[in-house]
Each structure stands twice: as C-alpha cells, then as structure tokens.
Amino acid sequence: MSSTVEDIGVEAPDEQTPQARGPGRSRALIAGCLAVLLLVLGGAGMLFRAHQLRNTPAAANRALTDTEATSQVTGDVSDTLGKVLSYTPQATGVTAQSARELLAGKAAKQYTALFGQVGKRAKEQKLTLTTQVVRAGVTRLTGSEAQLLVFLDQTAQRKGRPAGVVAAQLSVTAELHDGNWLITDIKAR
Structure with missing residues (x-):
C-alpha cells in the first residue's frame, strides 16, 4: 500500500506556480520603479529651483x-x-x-x-x-x-x-x- 502525503493527513508544502507569484512580485517591482522615478523627478525639481534661486537679482546683489x-x-x-x-x-x-x-x-x-x-x-x-x-x-x-x-x-x-x-x-x-x-x-x- 502506498500512501501519499495527502492520504496521511499531512498537508503538502504549498508550492506556488509562477503564475501565482507573478502579480504580487510585479506590483512590488512597479511600486519600486515609481518610487525611484518620483525621487529622480523630485531631485531634478529641487536642482532646478536651487538654480533659479541662485540666479535671481537678489542673489546677484x-x-x-x-x-x-x-x-x-x-x-x-x-x-x-x-x-x-x-x-x-x-x-x-x-x-x-x-x-x-x-x-x-x-x-x-x-x-x-x-x-x-x-x-x-x-x-x-x-x-x-x-x-x-x-x-x-x-x-x-x-x-x-x-x-x-x-x-x-x-x-x-x-x-x-x-x-x-x-x-x-x-x-x-x-x-x-x-x-x-x-x-x-x-x-x-
């Protein structure tokens, strides 16, 4: 008599298929990319504003x-x-x-x-x-x-x-x- 893990009442380890892991992982990847993009845009905006402040007439005074x-x-x-x-x-x-x-x-x-x-x-x-x-x-x-x-x-x-x-x-x-x-x-x- 051969028995399987299911027959004994022990649950088999939960194996996820690549399709089951995909949506969660891709959401994290998209969120990470958006965070990096926002940081880059925010940094560029701050550099632009700093340049504007340095080149105002008040700064030249x-x-x-x-x-x-x-x-x-x-x-x-x-x-x-x-x-x-x-x-x-x-x-x-x-x-x-x-x-x-x-x-x-x-x-x-x-x-x-x-x-x-x-x-x-x-x-x-x-x-x-x-x-x-x-x-x-x-x-x-x-x-x-x-x-x-x-x-x-x-x-x-x-x-x-x-x-x-x-x-x-x-x-x-x-x-x-x-x-x-x-x-x-x-x-x-």
Missing part, C-alpha cells in the same frame, strides 16, 4: 556679502557728495571742478544745470553751504554699479545771519570707473 566693495562705494559716494554739495562764496569754482571730476552721466548734467544758478547766488548772498553725510547705505551692488540711500545734513550760513541746518535724503546711483565710484544719478527723496 553683493551689498550684504561684499563688505570691502560696500565700504568703498559708501566712502567714495559720501566724499563726493561732501565735495560737490559744499561751497563758499569765494570758492564755487573748486566745487564745480570737483563735480566735473566726480560726477558722470545724468548726475553731471543735473549738477551743471543746478549749480550754474546756485554759484551766482552764493556770491551775491555770501552763502556758505556745508554738506555732511550722516548715513549712507548700499541697497544694491553689482560688479560695477551701486545704488545707495544717503541721509545728509546741510548747514547754510549767510554772512551776518545764524546758520540753519536742513536734513536731506537722496537716492544715488554710482558706477565704478578705474577703481573709483562716480555718481551717475542723484534723486531727492
């Missing part, structure tokens, strides 16, 4: 990261404003000469038009104007152009009268020429 250039432009612009916005009745020519050397572009044209009238009045009224930069901050700095916000005090003194102090606020654009920052535009705020 060196005003907060390049302290040496920021200090230089602030110093040059402050010195220039002190020279071109200060005069005495006897030395308006010195102020005009400083303006020719330190201003360029639109600022030079603006200054020439304005100072032509002021120079005459300074002599007639014996007016002395002293300009001192109180605070200057660089709002945007690229390799060769800077924009600044400048606060200054101007003291006007007419002969025989008490001096008066007036505060002013300017938006200034400067460009780097041969290692020096020249003012190219000035706007009163």
